[in-house]
Every structure is written in structure tokens, then in C-alpha cells.
Amino acid sequence: MANIRDLAKEAGVSVATVSRVLNGHPYVSEEKRKAVWEAVEKLNYSKNIQAVHLAKGRTAIVGVMLPYIHHPYFSAVIEGISKEALRYGYQLLLFQTNYEVERELEALERLRMRQMDGLIVCSHEVDWEVFDAYQEDGPIVLCEQVERYDFFTVYIDHYQAFVRALRYLIKKGHRRIGYCIGRTTGPNSQARAAAYQDVLREVGALPRRQWVFDGCLFLEDGKRVMEQWIAMEERPSALLVTSDQVAAGIVLHARRIGVRIPDELAVIGFDNDPLAEMLGITTVALPHFTLGERAFRLLHHWLETGRVARKQEELPAQLLVRDTA
């Protein structure tokens, strides 16, 4: 493949001039400019972007760390990131981790190796401490509320969102309340657990371990929850379900087996997935797409200017009352 030196020879100019022409710099005579472009044409030249990256010390690539892609929540976040990245001429490098520590560390190492200019972490397993250690290698944006460390973050206040949904259920007269969650680790999950404890105690209701359903991510998990629920001696009368997919699974399976919702079981989902709207599921709308957008913008603004208005940004959640609670 032809390189910049071949072009220079062909066009009868210096490599510096070639570079200037290629990058649209001023102070190049029209005839040399023309000669260079003709050489480009003739030699079928194309820039080697790797060399550009090396020479400039930046890549206009942003890494995206996330456990899996095939999930409405994460694919919405990426879509938001992607849209903004496109807009500002950045590219996205994907790091799927499956919540494996090994994978997460590898992504961080890539930041250290300067493969990308920054990293957006959608969700993770390793401790904040680890991320903190990598902050000197490049800007990192976390999609969660962080205490004790000084990170760039864009987040939803899951504690408050949970509190609001719980209070709503309590106002409706519920005291036996449980919830479904994707996993129990991770700050978002822990915030929810705390809210659950706090609010229930507040009204003298009993938080029960067996009313917390773990591993709830997909539609099928909702079916499983419903099967467990029906088999229980003491059933909760209401469930907070941190994914509308799961909530939909619950509602659909309930219909099938003749459990009346919300009379026998009230359900509040999270996300405001189109599926929740279609099924009339009461839900806490979460701005996932916007979360991705803002995460990218924060990173981008930092990369381009070296400063930001504020390092933390909170996004609102909103309870949408429909038919299931």
C-alpha cells in the first residue's frame, strides 16, 4: 500500500506538504494541492489510521464496558451512547464482560494502553477502588451514584425511585411487599435493598428475604417468579420488579394461570419498556437512552475541553401509574 512518502515522490513535493493537503491545512499552493490529490488518486492511497493514532496520541475511540448486550436495558444505553458518538465523530469499542472481573480488568488495561481516549462503564462487578486506580490512565464515566470516590458519573437515584414506588404501594394499603432484582451486588442493587429495608421498617412492615427474587433479568424470569410466588405459603401482595421485561413475564404468566392482577398481586415494573405500556403495567420510567447520551457527552466534553460543568449528573425517574398497581 502506498504511503505518504510515495505520494510525495509521485506529486513531486515533500511529505509535509502531502500531510498538509491531506488534512486540509492552509498555505499550500493550488497546483501542489492538485498534484497531491492526483497522486492520491493514481496510487489509490488511503491513510493508515494506526499511524495517525500513534502520531497524534489520541484515537477518537471510546470504550464501552457492559455485562451483556442482548438486554433491553443495556442496548438502550448503548444506543444513547452510540447516537452521541456518531454525532461527534467518535467510535465505540465494545467490552462485554459478563460481570467477570477478568474481563473488566482487561478493559481497564486497554485504557491504560491508550487504545481509547476514555471509557464508559455501564455496569460492573469490581470495586470502585480498582476504577480509581485507573483514573490516571484516562477519563472514566460510571453510570451509577458513587460515594467516597471522585468519578465522572451519570446516574439515576435508585434509592429514591424505589422509595417512591414503595410509598405508593403502602399508600394503596400494601404491607407484604417483595421485589425482583437482576443481581444483589452492585451499588444500584444495594441502594434498592436499602430503600426496601428503610421504607418497610418505617411503616412497621416486615422485609423478608424470601420475598426478594434474585437473577431477574429476562421475560422468562418473570414466569419463574410467578411459579415461585404461587407455591409460597405466605405470599407478598405486591412486587417491585426492576425490569419491565420481568414484570411482563409475571403479568403474562399470571393471566395464564388465572392470578388476578392487581387484586391478588400488585406489580410495579421499572424502565417503561414499550411492553409495559402495551400491557398496562404500572412502571417507574427510567431514562436509559438519555443516560447513555449524557454519559458520552460528559466524557466528550472532558476530552475536548479538559473541563466539565460538573462531574456528576443525576437523571430523574418517574412513576407511571397504569393498571397493575
Place this chain on the structure above:
Amino acid sequence: MANIRDLAKEAGVSVATVSRVLNGHPYVSEEKRKAVWEAVEKLNYSKNIQAVHLAKGRTAIVGVMLPYIHHPYFSAVIEGISKEALRYGYQLLLFQTNYEVERELEALERLRMRQMDGLIVCSHEVDWEVFDAYQEDGPIVLCEQVERYDFFTVYIDHYQAFVRALRYLIKKGHRRIGYCIGRTTGPNSQARAAAYQDVLREVGALPRRQWVFDGCLFLEDGKRVMEQWIAMEERPSALLVTSDQVAAGIVLHARRIGVRIPDELAVIGFDNDPLAEMLGITTVALPHFTLGERAFRLLHHWLETGRVARKQEELPAQLLVRDTA
């Protein structure tokens, strides 16, 4: 940041030796090896991957071109690609195109600039001719059946899949048959259109333009289709719906407005989405995840060995009869 020369100086060896140690080459004395690793530690050294890429002429990065991410079909394909990429130590660079020609060309230009070793095209708008022109710049895998050009392809025979579903409907006595599709352009869509024409004519039934519903991608589109259907003077008695999301939208809205399925309207979805299973939707199971896997493997095998068993691979589709047709 410390570089390899700093290491050499610190360890009292040459850069060549440093490189050997860093890459685990043999023929290095134990003491020098130790000295180098100590220098790495002391100077907090990390490789610059951009320089590695430049020097080696390859990146172990694969590009993925797709219109959007936030859709069950595409996110399943990526998940398949991602899983295999992880396994073989490759990284994924995302090119979201929104089916805009401009974006697609940009992705191809990136291949030309050697930003990645190869490209997987999940779906696209531009003509095959364009892709053909870029084949010399790196291996390209298309996820569709291609005639007239010699591409790497992994595909589902959508013509046959459609034929089989249509024949099933006809055997059930349906003659007024329509279908829902994501878009009308693109080889997969055209194969389906051809199957529709061919099979209906075969039995003397009438293919009708107004029974072809375009722009059907998401759940909400199913609702829209149902509203259009109910408003029709002459309604089809059966619909092939090329996305289970849309099929679910149809089925759910039908329930709501009291349209009996399959009696008044038979529905066959595509994908075998969990939602289809939960709703008892008859569907044509399509191996999206596997498609992604195979696409990556094909590319990977070519990159590593320079040859493949065969450049084209067909994946099976299977009709799963449930309750809606």
C-alpha cells in the same frame, strides 16, 4: 509515560531485549529478564497498543456494521459475535449506520484505513457492488445470501423460510394472506417478497400491496398494524410477521380490542423470541445468536489461516407451531 527505551535504559539492556521479555520470547537470560520486569514495575510501564498495531500491521479488532443496536434481532447477533470475539481475543468496533449510506461508507473506509482486520456486516443499504470494491481492503462477512458476488456470507434462507410458513397457512385453508416487514429494500426483504408472490400465485391467491405492512420493527408497530387491519374493508385472514416483537404487538392489541386469534386473524411470527413463546405465538425460529457466532468464526478462521472450508454458510430456520396459526 515511560516507553520501551526508558525501560531499556533503566534495566541496562537494549530495546530489543526489552521487547523480547515483554513478549515472552526465548533466548533471554534470567537476570536480564528479571531486570526488565523490575524496570516495568518501577517505571509503571504499559505498552502503547497503537504502536504495536502500527508495527505489526494488524489490530485484532473486528468491525461490526449494523443499523441499530436497540433491537432484539441485532442485539442477539452482536451477542453471538461478541461471545466468539471474546473467546479468540478479538475486540469489536461498532458502526451504527441507521441504514444511512454515508455511515456505511465510513465504516468501509475505516476498513481501508486498516483500523480493523475485518468487517462483519449485519445489515446494510448500499449495493453489493460497493462492498465488492472494498474486498481488497480486508475480509468482509455479510449476513445474507448473495448472488453474483463472491463474498464471505452466513445466512438464513429467508425465501425458503417464508415459503414454508406460507404453505403452512395455505394448508390451513388461508388464501387472503399478508405480511409485515421491517423494510422493503435489502436482499432478505426481497427474498421474502419473492416468496410471497411465488407461493400465492402458485395456489391462485392474490398478493395484495395493501396487505404488505412496511416499517414493522418494534412492538408498537404491531399495534399500528392491528389498527390498520381493523380499519380495512377487505382484511387478510392471516399475517406473516417478520419479527416476533411485532407479532406480539399484534396479538396483544388484538386481545385488547377483542379480535380473536387465530380465528379471525392467524399470525405467524419470526425469530422465536421469548415473548413469542410466552404468548403462544406460532413462529419461525431463526438462529440469530448462532448467525453472529458463525459470522465471527468465518472471519476469524480466514484471518488466522488465510483460508476457509467454505465461504458461504447456510443456517436452518424452523417453524414452531403454537396457538396463533
Place this chain on the structure above:
DNA sequence: TTGTACGCGTTATCAT
């Protein structure tokens, strides 16, 4: 307006 020369950080070849 143009060219020379060096820097970016590695890898790889070729001596020794």
C-alpha cells in the same frame, strides 16, 4: 509557501 528532520513506541532483521 515549502521542505527537512525528528518524534510517536513497537517489532523485527541482521549482525555478533
Place this chain on the structure above:
DNA sequence: ATGATAACGCGTACAA
């Protein structure tokens, strides 16, 4: 086993 040195291809400071 080890070291000089030449690629890899581009950007740019500096000089002219």
C-alpha cells in the same frame, strides 16, 4: 543470548 538499527506511516516544529 544480545544489541544496533531499520522499518511501520504520519504529524509537525523549525528553518528557510
